[in-house]
Amino acid sequence: MSVPVRTKRSSASSDSPHGLALLRDPLLNKGTAFTEAERDALGLRGFLPAHVLSMKDQVERVLTNLRSLPTDLEKYIALNSLHDRNEALFFRVVCDNIDEIQPLIYTPTVGLACQRFGLIFQRPRGMFISANDRGRIAELLANWPYPAKLIVVTDGERILGLGDLGAHGMGIPVGKLSLYSACAGIRPEYCLPVMLDVGTNNEDFLNDPYYIGLRQKRLSGVAYDELVDEFITAARGTFPGVLIQFEDFANHSAFRLLHKYRDKINVFNDDIQGTAAVALAGLFSALRVSGGKLADQKVLFLGAGEAATGIADLVVSAMMAEGVSEAEALRRTWLVDSRGLVVKNRAGVTDHKLRYAHDHAPIGDFLTAIETLRPTAIIGVAAAGGAFTPEVLQAMARINDRPIVFALSNPTSKAECSAEEAYRHTGGRALFACGSPYDPVKLDGKTFVPRQGNNSYIFPGVGLGAIASGSRLVTDEMFMAAAHTLAYLVNDADIQQGSLYPALPRIREVSAHIAVAVAEVAYRRGLATTPAPNDLMAFVQSQMYDPHY
Template structure:
């Protein structure tokens, strides 16, 4: 099941009941990218109203014409929904999608250790970004644990990436405090620092002892990051001066403009290469065409969650895992990065071609299922050949009479 309440539809905001296309689309990707049988997919939108007055006043709007339900009543409704889902479909994997920041973190924190669930905006985005950083390190020569990261945006996606990066850095030998010290965040009010009194709870672990910094360019000059990661939904915020500053501080600056859709990207691929004299290691959330700069053609990578969540879901399904863990998303990131070959890197691409997506999903599913068995989370008997079991579980839309 993919469920949304339509509050924070990527790049579009509060769509209320009109957000139904999101769970339908995500489940389509489960089938197309990982072979999840479509008859096992159920899209759900919880209609709790909308704060989008234009929609509420539209004659064609089919949702509840009321402001969004908030507080205890909303929490009680979601509790009832999740409990009912567990009763009706006890083996379900429940994916939260496009909830507002507060509800997204609250729901994940409450249910992640109780049912088989995850939030794609928090954990899926984190995994695909971590994979990109692993691949980029092969180009730059800087190990992940030695990188300083500066995020533009400190919501679901940004903090989710930070949390998974911290886990990965600790696996490489850093303490949690050391790892967090390498992750810096910029929100709409400036750099996230300890002296600020307006920080939401999910930002506080990343508040550093540092003077306030009002602009992103000033933050780049102060932090001198190896990578800038845009998850702000604010187009054009990776300006030419920002990109030039990154190029001054790094031989191969990592620039990840991950906001979707294309119109929301923090910069374009052409801008990234032009402002860094072709030295940027660039990836984006939306696709960009190849760019030729000074005779060399660069192929931008697309950090799309579709590389991650279909394979994770397939692995969870094959093992009948009772939980979806951050360790699984870290494993998915390593697996995805491992599918990037030298030809990809030579073109500047830090993700494999999307034409290989089913191969990638299968590899991720095998690792996720293996973890489920090793951690005692699997409820299905362990097959003799896990890779063959994953392959056999992948739906192929081929009908015998036309085969």
Template sequence: MHAKTNTRQPVGRELLDNAELNKGTAFTAQEREQYGLRGLLPATIFTQEVQLVRVLGNLHRKDSDIERYIFLMALLGRNERLFYRLLIENIEELMPIVYTPTVGQACQEFAHIFRQPRGFYITPGDRGHIEGMLANWPERDVRLIVVTDGQRILGLGDLGANGMGIPIGKLSLYSACAGIPPRQCMPVLLDVGTGNESLRDDPLYLGVKQPRLTGEAYTSLVDEFVDAVQKVFPRVLIQFEDFLTPNAYSLLQRYRDRVRCFNDDIQGTAAMALAGVLASCRITGTPFSDLRIMFLGAGSAATGIAELIQAALQEAGLSGEAARDRLWFVDQSGLVVADRDDLAPHIVPYARNAPRTDFEAAIRMAQPQVLIGATGAPGTFTEDVVKRMSEINERPVIFALSNPTSRAECTAEQAYRWSDGRTVFASGSPFPGVDYQGHTLRPGQGNNAYVFPGIGLGVIACNASRVSEDMFLDAARVLADSVSATDLESGAVYPPLAQIRTISLDIATAVAERAYEQNLAREPRPKDLRAAIEELMYDPTY
């Protein structure tokens, strides 16, 4: 059923059109003779280092981030290794272009900026044919799939088939940040329609122009997809991304114990946030086990964070009930309390036996040291909220995690100014440093890219049969431990992104160690696990 991988060496124009193998003007004289390239390239031979200077200069000449995004995607489409080396060596500058916040705009405009097909699309019309369709993918050794149905893209809502920008962006970070070879990565879009009428009315929209598939028809299509990829790509890890909360939870529960998979919005975000909370304790001096934490938002991200924090609190010695009692939730209807009849099943365990009240009154009641926003609602951390947190705490910890930047609960500058520079702040999208009373305060970026690439690398390296909760706890601890004293002095609870490949390797090693400990690993354990994993990491240098 499956076509054999074509191992024939491309030559001539075919080689220059092969993004994986193309080196452009870096092909040597000998290579130009050997591969039939004489006359197809300018005379001067450039090193990859000089090529980097050229592409970075061209990138900087673009007038907007969306134009820079389009430029980078075009580079990826013609010279894969040059793209990844550029991204790796300029990760702090380029991650906000390749992923949040610019990827949000790229998804919104996806149909209008479309240049080149990338990724794999599955529609309701493909029911019964998915396994056979997978043979059309050019690679046979797929180890990692990022899949979305486009219903809850960042904080932007239902973008349907435009959501393909998310798997493409995530997988580029897997390769750049953790060295997963690009050929082992596969972006997938479950194009099951959209509830966004403006998209269905857009003549340029690329997806299925019908209302979104729901119920058993939806679930059975996802089942067929999951079962098919297990057969065609038996070593694959599936990452679910940007599904609406009810589907995110139901699909995770459906597959987590029988398929190598995880949900980044629930579990990756949780590990990232837990790491930030653990690091913040080194600034505030408050023992982790003494924390009271309030969440604004009760979706998959917030409850995923709460579940992992609860597990960490229990490891710190608290009972399950005592750990859960440290966690407070507020949503758009106010404090999550037991007598409400509008609570989704995933939030019910956190409902409190307390009177109904609004957000600010809930802060006064709970007296939290940590406030975490995962709402997608900009401006919800108001000046009054920040000042209230500052009255309660000498060093309030405030995480405004919603993406993209336009959806953040507050900005770094607002948090610092409203708290007289005392807030320990982190956000989902990057904010610049803030000069406050002669000091530069550096907000931490709570980016899932600190976590998911290393987890994926560790799972793939040892061929773990499933992804356990303990792996996310380990990832959070490794990330928290990587925050230096210098980082903390500037107010940051995350390390510089420039260190991300080392951090990913450290996380991968811890994840693989856990897999061996839990008898989940299917590969023999090497003597030097870290060195063996590092050997697997993709290097785009030529």
């Protein structure tokens, strides 16, 4: 008979909750699974119905109820409510049914949930820190009752492909951290979602009676930077060694903040670095089919923001690792933004695009860029729904025997093309990856199984490796190691059915291998602060939370 004792930063009280207080604590609650002896010992008699259910019974009941709900948003709300009541059961449901549940707790459903967040908000999860809290952020963080080792923070300005959702963007850190626990076994009590509420420029929300955030225009300039810096300083002071992940910041903030902090403290930006690693892994997998080296490819991006330049930077580094010069690698990497091909003689090219602004005549549209540059791979990360038109896909198939087509934008409404469109318009020859989930596609007697180039293949393992090793920094070398590891874990059966990523139910295995690769970099580069274990895989696996009673 045992009930897990919550680990607190404060030892003010060592008494475990009893009675109703215990049932209302999601970290400790087992609901109807409390045994007869536990009910006597913990003051639960009378609060629970008589029959004791096993966790397996509880999981089956949750799934039965969940599958009866008519919409994905209602399923999201139901799962969120379960998370608030019983974390062990929530994560058991997620871990054992990851294919079914991940699209409900993260992309694509989380996008709609964020848009409706003010209407569906039930119970706080994480911390809301507003511009009005300047000067006392450390005091706010001290209210958090757990020893946070991982923070995911957003300011809500660029949520998925949906734009400025302000404080409603809190759904993203919450969902992301759920995946850290489910996919890599980082203990839920170590995970802290944070919303930096600096206002919103979304007029609909400013006029929405149910909007939960500050009713003011966004903070900017020096005042914004000072707020972020105060948060970073307070977080590191309150939770020594904490890993901080920037999430869904707009381009103008994302690049600047990453460059400001990345060489000083333990931070990374998943939209830039995690997206890059998962896309690079997909390219490595695709080349197992099409042949050739990465350094021989020409990659054309639709999009020139965080995701595009993050992927491009890692692709260039990987090409250079194959022996080509930086100049040659750059010549094989091109961007198209809303104004057309990014070229040197175009006015107003922003800093993060300059590296990929080549000497070339202007080209105004993506299809013409394909016909002119003749890329072997196109990667869509512009949230431009339907931009990979039949003509685009047919052109790629005409130029390449096995065209590489990655439509990575999400949610589904922002996808550049569907899996069915990619296969149909290339005669089944596309090497396809997507940002949102699609069902298998049957074409000309063959079944293709597309898989998401989802960051959840990368960031949970990176976070686990960094935390397990106590790494002082998260480096690009770690993301390169993660990409190679993910590609290595794609087996021949995956490749034969058109899958460029492993099956999602293998995600905890994948995360463990990536964590080992990341930790190896930390130890090799002198960044680790924990002693190197004799068996790194066994050590990593011992750190992984397994949800059970």
